[in-house]
Amino acid sequence: MEKKIAAEANFPAEHSPPVVVREYDGGSDKAAVEELERRCEVGPPGKPSLVTDLMGDPIARVRNFVSHIMLVAEYGHGGEIVGVIRGCIKTVTSGKKISSTEFPVYVKLAYILGLRVSSTHRRLGIATKLIQELENWSTKNGAEYSYMATERTNQPSLNLFIKKCNYVKFRNPTVLVQPIHLHQKPLPSDITIVRIPPNISEQIYQTLFSCSEFFPKDIDKLLNNKLNLGTFMALPKNSHSKWNPKKTEDLLPKSSFAILSVWNTKEVYRLQMKGVSAFTHAACVGTRVLDAMVPWLKIPSIPNVFENFGFHFMYGLHMEGNDGSRLMRNLCKFVHNMAQDDVDIRVLVAEVAPMDRVREAVPHWKRFSWEEDIWCIKRLGVQVDENNCHDHWYKSSDSSEVIFVDPREL
Template structure:
C-alpha cells in the first residue's frame, strides 16, 4: 500500500471563504484570464513528467458539444482575480437494465470535468466551493447523479471529491493508448471493413449497448457531429452481402467502433521528461525515417502539442475471429490517423472486464489500467429507486461489464 503522508491541513477561515466568489464564465471578459490561469496550473506540475492540455479556441470547447453545459469561475480578493474553474455537462444515459427484463434504465447525470485551482490559492476551499455551486445548478436541472473521472493516483482530486464532497468510488475503466506511427499498418487478410451510415450505426448501437452503463440517449447527436469521423464495421471477407443490416439482423461475427476527432478540441503535450528519454524518442523517429522498411514503432513527437483520435462504441461478437476483427478495425483507425498531420495517438476507454479490452492494440507504458470514476446521488427524493423497483445504482453490482465511453467527456 502507498504510505499516506501525515500532514495537518488547516481549514480555510471564514474571512478567506468570503473572499471567494463563484459565478458563471463570461466569454468576453474571462477568456484570456482563464487561459492564463490554466497555464499556471500546468506550470505547477513541473519537476516530473506531466501531460498538459491546450484547449483549441474558447475554454468552453470541451463541453459545448453536450446539450446542456455550464462553466463556472472562482474570483478571489478585491482584484477579483480568477483563481479557479470548473466545467459540467448534463445528459441522459443508461445505468443497466431492469431485473428480469431487457429494457434499459435511464438516468439523468452530470459529468464534472476541468476542475482547476491555482497552486497559490489551494487549501482555501475554492475547489469545494466550485463543486458545490456546480451541484446546485445540477439539482435545479433535476440531475439524479453527478460523476467525475480522474487518474487513480491523483490523491488531491480523489480526496476533494470523496472526503469533502461525499462522492464514492464507483467504476475503474481502463484507458488504452496507441501511438500513431508514420507508416501504415497492415490490415489482416480475410477482413472486410465497411463504413456505416449514422442512422444504421445508431440502430446497432442502441441494440448492443442497451444493457451497458453510461450509454448516452442522444447517441444520434454524437454520430452526426462534425467531429465524428465515421462508424466502421469489420466482418469476415465475403460475408457482407449475406446480411441485410438495415433489417436488424446482425452477423454472427463482427466488430464495430466509431472514431472521434478530439484534435479539433484540444492538444496534449508531454513535459518534464529526462534528456535521455527525449533523445531515445527522437532517435526512434530518425531511424524510422532512414529505414522505413524496418517498420520501427517510432514514438511520435509528443513533446510538442499533438492531437488524438478517440475510439468509442467498441463492440465485438462471435466466439471465433471477433478479436481479430477488432484488431483490424483499430489498425484501420490507426491508418486514418496517420493521414492526419498532428494526430499523435489513438485513445480508447473501456470497462476493465469488457472483452474488447484484450483485443485493442496499445502500449502499456502509455496506457493506464485504472481511470477512477466517482459518483454522487443528487436526487432528494428518498427511496425513489426502491419505490420504482430499481436497485440503487451506486450500491448495486453492474448489470454488464461494458461501460460506454462518451467521446465528449474526454
C-alpha cells in the same frame, strides 16, 4: 444572467478575501481562463505531466451537450480568476432493464470535468465551492447523480471528491493508448471494412449497448456531431455481401464482426508532454529517425508528444463471433492508418470496462496506458432508498461487462 455567490475560505471571515463563483463570460473571461489552464499541469509534481491546450472557446469541451455550464471563481477585491469548473447533464443507461420488459433503465446525471484551481490559491476551499455550486445547478436542472473521472494516482482529486464532497468510487475503466507510427499497418485480404452511416450506427448501438452502463440516450447527436469521424465495421470478406442492415432482421451480421466509432479531439483541445529528461526526449527522437531511415523494419517509433498534439478516441467498441478478436485488432489497425493522414494526431486512445472482452483485442502500449481510471459518483438531492432501482445501481460495486465511454466528456 450572471450569477455570483460569496464563498468562505478556510480562515476567519474578517480576514478572508472575498471569493465569488459565477458563470463564465466568454467575452471577458476567455484570456484569463486560458492562462489558468496553461498554468495547471496534470500529473504528480516533479514527474512528466500532460498539459492541456484548449482550442478556441474554453467552454467548447461541454458545448456538445444540450445542458451545460462553466463556472469561474474570482478571488480578492481585484476579481482575479483563480478557479474554473465545467459540467454537463445527460441521460444514460444504468445497465439495468425494467422488469419483464426489454426497456433499459435510464438515469439523468451530471458530469464534472475541467476542475482547475491556481496553485497559489489552493487550500482555501475554492475547489469545494466550485463543486458545490455545480452540484446545485445540476440538481436544479433535474440531475439525479453527479460523477467525475480522475487517474488512480491523482490522490488530491480523490481526497477532494471523496472526503470533502461525499463521492464514492464507482467504476474503474482501463485507458488504452497506442502511438501512431510512421509506417502503415498491413491489413489482411480476407477482411472487409465498411463505413456505416449514422442512422444505421444508431440502431446498431442501441441494440448492442442497451444493457451497458452510461450509454447516452442522445446517441444520434453524438454520431452526427462534426467531431465524429465515422463508424466502421470489420467483417469477413465472404460475409459482407450477405449483410443488409437496412432490413430489421439483418441489422447485425450473422457472422463474426467488430465495430467502433472514431472521435477527433484536436478541434477542442490538444495535449503536450512536459517534464521528461533530455535522455528520454533524445531516445524518442531516435526511434523516429530510425523508422524513417529504415521503414521496412517497421520500428515501433514514438511520435513527438513533446509538442502540441491531438488524438483520436475510439468508442463504441464491440466484437462478436469466433473471429471477433482478430477483426477488432485489424479494425484498430485501420483506424491507425486513417490517423496518419493528420499530422497533428499522435496517438489513439480507447477506454473500456475491466471485464470487457475488447480490452485484450485493442492494440496498445502498456507504458502509455493505465489500468484504472477512477470514476466517482454521488446521489444528488435525495436520500438513498433501498427499494429504488436507481439507488441499487448507485450502491452496486459490480459494473456491467460494458461501459460506454462518451467522447464528449474527454
